[in-house]
Amino acid sequence: xxxxxxxxxxxxxxxxxxxxxxxxxxxxxxxxxxxxxxxxxxxxxxxxxxxxxxxxxxxxxxxxxxxxxxxxxxxxxxxxxxxxxxxxxxxxxxxxxxxxxxxxxxxxxxxxxxxxxxxxxxxxxxxxxxxxxxxxxxxxxxxxxxxxxxxxxxxxxxxxxxxxxxxxxxxxxxxxxxxxxxxxxxxxxxxxxxxxxxxxxxxxxxxxxxxxxxxxxxxxxxxxxxxxxx
Numbered sequence: 356x357x358x359x360x361x362x363x364x365x366x367x368x369x370x371x372x373x374x375x376x377x378x379x380x381x382x383x384x385x386x387x388x389x390x391x392x393x394x395x396x397x398x399x400x401x402x403x404x405x406x407x408x409x410x411x412x413x414x415x416x417x418x419x420x421x422x423x424x425x426x427x428x429x430x431x432x433x434x435x436x437x438x439x440x441x442x443x444x445x446x447x448x449x450x451x452x453x454x455x456x457x458x459x460x461x462x463x464x465x466x467x468x469x470x471x472x473x474x475x476x477x478x479x480x481x482x483x484x485x486x487x488x489x490x491x492x493x494x495x496x497x498x499x500x501x502x503x504x505x506x507x508x509x510x511x512x513x514x515x516x517x518x519x520x521x522x523x524x525x526x527x528x529x530x531x532x533x534x535x536x537x538x539x540x541x542x543x544x545x546x547x548x549x550x551x552x553x554x555x556x557x558x559x560x561x562x563x564x565x566x567x568x569x570x571x572x573x574x575x576x577x578x579x580x581x582x583x584x585x
Contacts, residue, residue: 504532
C-alpha cells in the first residue's frame with residue numbers, strides 16, 4: 356500500500372522529508388515527487404504549491420503515475436470558528452470550495468455545477484484514526500468538522516466569520532477542497548489534517564508566523580502515528 360502525502364509549502368513537509376528514505380524522485384508539472392520509505396511504509400511526498408489548481412494537478416499525478424491507495428493532505432490553515440485557536444488541529448470530515456459560485460443558475464453557494472455531491476467527505480476510517488491519535492497532543496484541541504477551500508488568503512474578520520456562518524466551517528485554506536474533489540472523482544480515500552496557525556475571526560491573523568512551527572509539528576506528529584499504525 357502506498358500513501359500519497361501532499362503539502363502546499365516546503366515548511367509543511369520539512370519534518371517529514373528529514374525522515375524519508377528516498378528511493379526515487381520524479382519531477383512533473385514543476386512538482387518534485389519523492390517516493391520511498393517513511394517510518395517503514397511506502398509513501399510519495401510532494402509539495403504541490405499554493406492554490407486549488409496546483410493541488411488538483413498534483414493529486415491526479417499521484418493517482419495516475421504512482422497509483423497511491425490513499426491521500427493525506429497535511430499543513431496549516433486559518434481558524435474560522437471563534438474557539439478554533441492557533442495550535443489546535445482540525446481533522447476534516449468534509450470539504451467545500453467556498454469560492455465556487457453559480458448561484459445565478461440556482462445552485463447552492465459552494466456547489467460545483469452538475470456534480471452529484473455538495474461536499475467531499477473524508478474517509479471515515481482515516482478520520483477516526485487521526486482523531487484517536489490526536490488524544491496524545493497536549494495543550495491544544497483536536498476538532499473534527501468541515502474545512503473550506505478557496506483561492507484566497509483570508510485575513511478579514513468579517514470574511515472569516517462569514518465562512519463559519521455560511522458553511523459551518525471550522526477552518527479555511529487553499530488546497531484541501533480540490534484535493535478532495537480529485538480523490539472523490541477517482542474513488543480514492545483521503546483525509547485532510549490541518550493545524551491552525553491563525554484565526555482572523557478573533558483578530559489573531561497576525562499570529563501566522565508565530566504559530567506556524569507549532570502547527571506543522573502537531574500535524575506531522577499525527578501523520579507519523581497514522582503511518583506507523585497503518
